[in-house]
Amino acid sequence: MLDDTTKERIEQDIASEDVVLYMKGTPVFPQCGFSAAVVGVLTHLGVPFRGINVLDDMAIREGIKAFSDWPTIPQLYVKGEFVGGCDIIREMYETGELTEMMQTRGIDAKPAA
Amino acid sequence: MPMQASEIETLIRDAFPDAEVVIEDLRGDGDHYACRVVSSAFTGKSRVQQHQLVYKALGGRMGGELHALALQTSAPTTN
Numbered sequence: 127m128l129d130d131t132t133k134e135r136i137e138q139d140i141a142s143e144d145v146v147l148y149m150k151g152t153p154v155f156p157q158c159g160f161s162a163a164v165v166g167v168l169t170h171l172g173v174p175f176r177g178i179n180v181l182d183d184m185a186i187r188e189g190i191k192a193f194s195d196w197p198t199i200p201q202l203y204v205k206g207e208f209v210g211g212c213d214i215i216r217e218m219y220e221t222g223e224l225t226e227m228m229q230t231r232g233i234d235a236k237p238a239a
Numbered sequence: 240m241p242m243q244a245s246e247i248e249t250l251i252r253d254a255f256p257d258a259e260v261v262i263e264d265l266r267g268d269g270d271h272y273a274c275r276v277v278s279s280a281f282t283g284k285s286r287v288q289q290h291q292l293v294y295k296a297l298g299g300r301m302g303g304e305l306h307a308l309a310l311q312t313s314a315p316t317t318n
Contacts, residue, residue, distance in 0.1 A: 191302070197299070213309050217286070
């Protein structure tokens with residue numbers, strides 16, 4: 127389910143910003159609770175990110191699952207690297223690892239409250 | 240399409256015979272589960288790799304007939 131065109135688009139997208147979130151809906155209007163949870167975490171950390179709405183594009187929606195070898199949305203990329211889905215992001219946020227990981231990659235993030 | 244908790248547990252136990260598996264049906268609707276898996280198979284693996292192993296054990300059901308499975312994985316802590 128991953129043709130070359132889609133793969134190239136994903137590679138460009140994850141390199142376009144430091145933090146890229148594949149999600150259902152938009153950062154302002156998430157259309158799924160799991161996507162909303164990750165938007166909430168990133169907002170809390172004060173980290174700017176680009177949201178990519180997979181509901182707008184079936185090729186990306188299926189393609190990103192194959193690309194990351196990950197069956198669900200949302201998916202978070204930091205500096206082009208797949209960090210995880212909702213459960214992992216939440217867990218890393220709670221332990222403070224997410225802030226640490228962002229900071230070691232030169233991204234300004236507030237400590238988890 | 241609901242999936243039984245016992246079915247999820249069997250698939251995970253088949254893949255990780257030593258695993259400690261705890262499954263919770265969050266809403267009692269057979270569609271929203273939380274699952275904690277502790278197995279030595281996760282030792283030395285990143286969280287992403289640990290979850291990928293569980294998703295593989297579920298044989299492609301995750302994201303399909305299994306809509307919501309909140310996953311928490313870890314390797315056994317050595318005391």
